[in-house]
Amino acid sequence: MASKPEVKDLLEAGVHFGHLTRKWNPNMAPYIYMERNGIHVINLYKTVAKLDEAKEALKKIASSGRKILFVATKKQAKDIVADKVSKVNMPYITERWPGGMLTNFVTIRKAVKKMAAIDRMKKDGTFNTLSKKERLQVDRLRAKLEKNLGSIADMTRLPGAIFIVDTMREHIAVKEAQKLNIPIFAMVDTNSDPRPIDYVIPANDDAGKSIEAILGEVTSAVAEGLADRKNDKQEEKAEAKETAEAPQEEVVAAVEEAPAKEEETITEVETVVEETPVEVVEEPKEAPAVAKAEVEDLTKIEGIGPKAAEALSNQGINTYAILAKTDAEKIKEILTEASSRMAHLDPTSWGKQAQMAADGKWDELKEWQDKAKGGVE
Template sequence: MAQLQYKDLLDAGVHFGHLTRKWDPRIAPYIFMEKNGIHIIDLNKTLSLLEEASNAIKQIVRSGRKVMFVATKKQAQEVVADEAKRLKMPYVTERWLGGMLTNFATVRKSLKKMSSIEKMMKEDTFTNMAKRERLMVTREKEKLQKILGGIADLTRLPAALFIIDVKREHIAIAEAHKLGIPVFAIVDTNSNPEVVDFPIPANDDAYKSIAIITQAIGRAIEEGLQERKKDKDDQKLQEEEETKRQVDNASRKQAPAAVAAETDETEAEATDAEDNA
C-alpha cells in the first residue's frame, strides 16, 4: 500500500480543526497548535494513528468479515458510497435507522421485503396491477432502497464500523459499543476520541480530507481482501498437494502387493505346467 505522506495530508487540509471555542478538551493530545482562532491537528499523530487503524482493519477483512462504512453528512456521502461499492462492503449514507445493529433481525426482515418487491416487479403480476398500485409499490421500493440499499447484501452483523463524523453518528457508535463491534473513525477537534476504538484525528468537514482518509482505509481493506484470496489459494494448493501425496502413498503400498500377486500367479502357472507334463 502506498503510504500517505505528511504533505499529502497537508494539501488535503486534514490539519484544519474547528474554532477553538468549539473544541472537546479530550482531543487535546492530537492538537498541534492554535492559529487564528482555529485548532490545528498534529498530522504526525494522524499518520501514526491512520497506519495503526489501517493495519487493524486489514486483519479484520483478511479474516473474511465485513466493515460497514457510515457517513450521513452530505459532503461525505458520495466518496464513502463509491469506496464501499468498489470494495463490496456495506454502507449507510442516507440515515442511520435506530436499531440497525442492535435490532438486526428486524432490519433483515425489511431487506427481505425489499428483495421480494424487486422480484415481484420483474414478474407479470406487477404489470397486471392497477396504475395506482404499481406507483405505491414503486415508491415503497425506492424508499427501502434509499435507506437500506447499501446493506442489501448484509447477511450478518459487520465486524467493524468506519465512521466519518463521531458526533453526528453517535447512535451508530452506541449500538456498536453495545455489541462489542470495534469502531474506526475520523475524529475532528470538536469530538471525543475516547468513544471510538481507533480514532483518526482529521478534518471531518472538508471533502478532500474525508476523501484522502477514506481512500487510505479503502486501500487497507483492499489489501486485506487480496491477502485473504492468497490465503485461500495457498490453502487450496496445500490441500491438493496433500491429496496427491496420499494417492502416491497408496499407490506405493499397492505396488508391492501387486508384484507379489503376480509372482504367486506365475508360480501357480509353472506348477500347473509341471503337473500337466
Template structure:
C-alpha cells in the same frame, strides 16, 4: 510502505480543526497548535493513528469479515458510497435507522421484503396491477433502496464500523459499542477521541480531507482482501498437494501389494 504521506494530508487540509471555542478538551493530545482562532491537528499523530487503524482493518477483512462504512453528512456521502461499492462493503449514507445493528433481525426482514418486491416487479402480475398500486409499490421500493440499499447483501453483523463524523453518527457508535463492534473514525477537534476504539484525528468537514482518509482506509481494506485471496489460493494448493500425496501413497501401497503377490507366486512356482 506508507499508504499515505504527510504532504498528502497537508494538501488535503486534514490538519484544520474547528474554532477554539468549539473544541472538546479530550482531543488536546492530538492538537499541535492554535492559529487564528482555529485548532491545528498534529498530522504526525494522524499518520500514526491512521496506520494503526489501517493495519487493524486489513486484519479484519483478511479474516473474511465485513467493514460497514457510515457517513450521512452531505459532503461525505458520495465519497464513502463509491469507496464502499468499489470494495463491496456495506454502507449507510442516508439516514441511520435506530436499531440497524442492535435490532438486525428486523432490518433483515426489511431486506427480505425488498428482495421479494424486486421479484414481484419482474412478474407479469405486477404489470397487470392498477397504476396506483404499481406506483405505491415502486415508491416503497425506492424508499427501502435509499435507506437499506447499501446493506442489501449484509447477511450478518459487520465486524467493524468506519465512521466519518463521531458526533453526527453517535447512535451508530452507541449501537456498535453495545454489541462489542470496534469503531474506526475520523475525529475532529470538536469531538471526543475516547468515544471510539480507533480514532483518526482529522478534519471531518472538508471534502478533500474526507476523501484522502477514506481512500487510505480503502487501500488497507483492499490489501486485506488481496491477502485473503492469496490465503485461499494457498489453502487450495495445500489441499490439492495433500490429496496428491494420499493418491501417491495408495498407489505405492498397491504397488507393494502387487510385488508381494508376484514374489509369492514365483516362490510357489519354484517350490513346485
C-alpha cells in the same frame, strides 16, 4: 503492500485544520498541535501513527471475512464514501441512519428482504396483476428502501467493525456499536469526544479533500486484506488438489521398499549389538514433546469480536475445541474482568458454535448463524 501515508500529503489535503478554539472538546487536547487565528491545528504526526494502527486492524478484519460498515451522512462525505467503499464491496450508509440499524438488525433485514420480494413480484408477473395505484405505491416503497438500505443488501449479519465520518453527527451509530461491542473506527475532529472510539483518527472531517485522503488510505487497507483472504483460499485449494492427486506409484513403491529397509535395519542392529562392549551406559530419557495448540480465529463465532477473542486468548481459550468445553459462566467472568464494556455479551451459544467449528461443520455453522439473531431470519 500499501504505501504508508505521508505527512506532506495529509497537509496538502487540509487534514490538519480543526474547528474554532471555542468549539473544541478538551479530550482532543493530546491530538492538537497548536492554535492559529482562533483555529486549532491537528498534529499530523499523530494522525499518521493512528491511521497506520487503524489500517492494520481493518486489514485483519477484512482478511477474516467480516464486513466493515462505513457511515457518512453529511453532504460533503456522501459521494466520496459511496464511490470508494463500493469499490471494495463493503456496506455503507450515506442517507439517514435508520434507528436500530445494529441493535435491531433483524427488523432491518426484514426491510431488505421486502425489496427482494418486490423484485420477485416483477419477475414472476404478480406485479402486473396489481392495480395502477398499487403498482405506484409498491414502486415508491421499493425506491425508498433502495435509497436507504440498498447499500447494505449484502450484509446478512452484524458487521465486524464500523467506520464513521464525524462522530458528533453519527452519535446514534456510535452508541449502538458500543452496546454491541463492535469496534469503532472514526475520523475525529477537534470538536468531538474521542473516548468512545476504539481507533481514533484525528482529522478534519468537514473538508471533502481531507475525507477523501483518509478514506483512500482506509479502503486501500481493506482491499489489501480482501486480497490476502483470496490468496489464502487459492493456496488451500491448491494444497487440497495436490493431496488428492498424489501419485499411486509412490505409495506402492514405499510399501514394497518397507520390508527390505526393515530387514536391513534389523541386520545393522544385530551387528552393532554383537560389537558393543558389555558395559552398558543408561542414556537419559528424552522429555516427551508437548504439542503446542495452534491458535484459531475465534471471531468466526457469532458474538465474539476482536477484543473478546483477545481476552479469551489471554486466558488460554484460543481454539474452537477449548472454547466448546469451557463453561459459559466462566467465559462471562473472563470477559467482565477484561472490560466492563463486554459484560453484556451472552456466551451461551458460543460453545455450540465452537463445537461445530471444531468438527469442521462450517456450512452448518453458517446456516445456524444466519437463523440466529443478527443474521438472516
